[in-house]
Structures are given as C-alpha cells and as structure tokens.
Amino acid sequence: MINRQLQSPPIFGKANLDSTKHLNIFLPSMSNVRVRFEPSPTGSTHIGTARTALFNWLYARKTGGTYVLRIADTDKERNSQEALDELLSVLRWLGLDWDEGPEVGGDYGPYFQSQRKSIHMEYLQKLQDTGRAYEKDGAIFFKLEGERYTEYDEYHKAEIEKVRTEPVVVKDSIRGDVTRREERDFVIVRSNGDPGFHFVNVVDDIAMKITHVLRGEDHLSNTSKHLELYKAFGAEPPIYAHMPMILRDPKQGKGKMSKRDKGALIEEYQSRHFLPQAVVNFIALLGWSPKDDQEVLELKDLLERFDLKDLQKGGARFDEKKMSHINFEHMKRLPMATYLPPAKAALLDADLASEENDAYIEKVLTICQEKIDSFENLPGFASYFFTENYPINEKAEGKATGNSDSIQRIQEITPLLDSIELWDASTIDNAFNRLAEEKELKPFAWYPVVRFAVSGTNSGPDFLPMLEVLGKDRVVNRLRKFESKYANLAAK
C-alpha cells in the first residue's frame, strides 16, 4: 500500500483530489470503493445531511476509495442556484472535499442529475424492452413481478392494486440482513417527463459504479424499491449502511430533527461563529463513537478511528449543550493565529473592534480565550475592552455598591494606580499589596469593586491581566467615573 497524502486547509477547485494532505496521516492507496453523497439543493443544509456527507467522506478516505458528489436536482420546482452555492460552501467549510462532482469533474459525469436525462432514458428503455415499465396517468411506472390482487388499504383509504412479490434482502453493514417486500408498482418517470428519485438514484449508482451507499435510516424502507430495480437491470446492488436518525431534543418535540429546529442548520453554526472542526466533531459523535474515551477529535483523528461497524443503530438525540462544549474544547486548543480571525469577525459583527487594532485585540483575546466557550459570546464577554458604552450587570452592581466602603476603596486605589508609570500586571499588583498592607486588609477588599468599576460586571478574565490589557487610561477614567456616579454612597 502506498500512503496517500492529503493537503491543507481545504482548498478546493480543480486540484482537490488530494485535498486531505494537510491531515498528514497515512491512508490507503486507491481502492475500488466508490461512495457518493447525493444532496438536493433545496434549502439550507441540515445537520443530518452534513453527517451523511461526513461519514461518506470518512469511509471513502479511510478505504482509499473515491468520494463522488452528485447533485440531486431532478425536482426543478424546489432547486435553486443559491441553495447549491450554499451547499458547496458548507461542504468546504466543513473540510469535506470530493474527488468527482461539480467543479472538479470526473469520468462519470455529468454530476448533476438534471443533466443525465439521456442516461436515464437509456436505462428506461431497458426496462421497457423487458416489459418492466408501463405508462399510466401520463407517468411511467416500474412493474413488479408477481401475482396481482386488489385490496382495501387503510393508509390510502382506497382499494388498490398490490403485487405478491418475493422478498428482497438488504445487505446492511450496520443492521445486518433486512428483509422486506415491495408490494406496489411505483413511479419512475413523472408525468412532466422528469425521472423520479428511486429510479435516478439506482441508475446513477449503477452508471457511476457506486459500491457502498451510506445514508439515513429513513431510506431503509425505500431500499426494497431500489433492490427491485437492481434486479430488473441485472446489476449487483451496493453494500448499504443505513445510519440512525438524528432526533429532536425532547424539549423541542418528538421525532426526527427538522430544518426548523434550533441547531438543525449548518448555516446557523456558521453565522454563530462556531468552529467547523467542532461541528464536524459533534456530528460525528451522533450515532458513532470512538472506542477510546477521547471525544475531542479533529477530522484526522476521526479518520484514524472511523469504522462503519462502530455506528450506532438507535437514533441519536441532538444536544445543544454538548455541541457548545465540543466547540469550547476546540476553541481552547486553537493557536492565536487561527483564533484571531474568527474572534475578530465576531467582534466586528458586534461593532466592537475596528480593522486596525489587531495588536490590542490579540492582547484581549489572549486573556479571554480560556474563559469563553463560543465566539458568539465573545462580544458580551469582552465589550468593555472596546467601548465605554458597555452594559452594566445589575446583580454585580448591587454587590459592588452594596456597602458604603465601596466608594472609599475606589478613592484609595485610584491615585495609586494613576501614579503608576510602568503599567503592567506586577506593578499593579504591587500597588494593591502596598495599599492592603497599609490599611491592614487583604487586596481582595478592592478587587470586586474595582472589577465592577472598570468592566460593569463581576466576571471576566483574570483580574490583574485584565487591568493591564485595559490600560491605565481606561482604568483610571472608569474609576473616576465610578466615584462621581456613586458619590452618594460615601455620604452614608
């Protein structure tokens, strides 16, 4: 086996065949495995869609196979260019590159199903030649083999025609052999002339020589249709793997997660400045787990540990808190060079930072990084570093101004801090210590009120570094402001 090298940070376009080079791990050389991810560009990207994309990618990379991206755009009514652009950009954001598909081409194109009509029609002809297709109500149906009979159907509330077919067996590497019987002819070409999902799905998988199909469990029942088509074409079906559904947080209701649920859309994580590696990490943990106890994993770690047989069978419930935690773990591990851009973006979004003050922003971030779990919370956590118009936490205000000593504490420390020439944490520390000694108190007597006076809250980064980063001017000015604002406390 030759080790496959892959590249960084996911650069796409023409030359992305090896775009996992940056992961810098050993992968098997080319194998015959061909998997495909077949999204339909009809809206925002669902978390389950992303997981399907991820697991297909992992399986392809793990086996040295080929990852095919095929766009399911057969329903003209619901497709849009924006949705397609969005989809491709989400895949890139997640770091999932494809070997064949839109923008990169490949030997089995076109990769848009809407452009494969001639291929679909060829296969349709085969079915018609063997008497396995017929027209009804303007649409073309696939004809099942077996004895026909009519029966009242409780679900359709009507008398319908059914077929006593032989059962088919789905070879599923997660669930084992699943036996099911298809009992109704189904539409393969709609009356508007466009081929339908089940048909194109199978035809394209045959034509593109797909060997493994990883998809959601919602397709498991459909698979009997697909197997009937494979039989009719005399083609060898792929190995299937039906992944468990991602279910709603019970607080949000029952059933599988829908696009309307909070946390369901990848675009939501992008706009909230979540880290892509955290999103990848979290969705990988839904229905799959590494066998060691390590949970914080990047793409390359997932690749090392991934195995189809370790997929869970039962549905997984989405948990927003765990998602945030995973994001936090990744954020803490980020080097400043990679931490800065998204953090700055979040600050810019909140109109806090300006383009020029990178050095200052970096200082702020250095002391905040270990404390906050998400970039979206950064503005709330650190606004007072950037503006005088920061929010005042009422609870903290109550505490800080709760006793009459507060104003006195501020009056004592302000001149000392004002007289400091070399403004750094240790000098500031000395000032507090000297004062404490003189007053026979602990420095702790000053900390809470000073923190509140300069930040409007009682929580934040480590105290002394915070004062250092804020700078003498801000600190002293805010202490003076505090003095005048709460002057009445002194009178008590």
Place this chain on the structure above:
RNA sequence: GUCCCGUUCGUCUAGUCAGGCCUAGGACACAGGGUUUUCAUCCCUGCAACAGGGGUUCGAAUCCCCUACGGGACGCCA
C-alpha cells in the same frame, strides 16, 4: 392501518457479535465542595441507566421469545 428498524444514566455513548474481567466505564448537563485573593476557566466529589416479563445457562446488559415504548417508510419530494 401495514411493513421495516430500534431500546444501557436526563442526553451522547463504552460494554452486546466471541455470556463470567460490569458492585456497568467515559463525556455533556445538573448538584455540592475547592483552587485561581475576581471569574463563565480549572480541580474534586456526588447524582444517575442495562424498558418490562419469560426462557436458555452454574452464570445474561450480552443469547432466544413475548410485551411495551420510540423511530422510519408507505409522494408523479429527495
């Protein structure tokens, strides 16, 4: 309604295939304590599960059966 798939702490899961190493492990969340003389970080402790019933076995979370519950499919959507 019919068919298919599932079911270990509140949640994600390890363990199930090859029964004993499981008084069921980890993580999130929650609760309590502690450190950091502040803090949303960090550390410690606690809480908490084999859906129920039958069977096989010396022994069952693990194998078999039934029940219950959950999920999915049943579209001229994908």
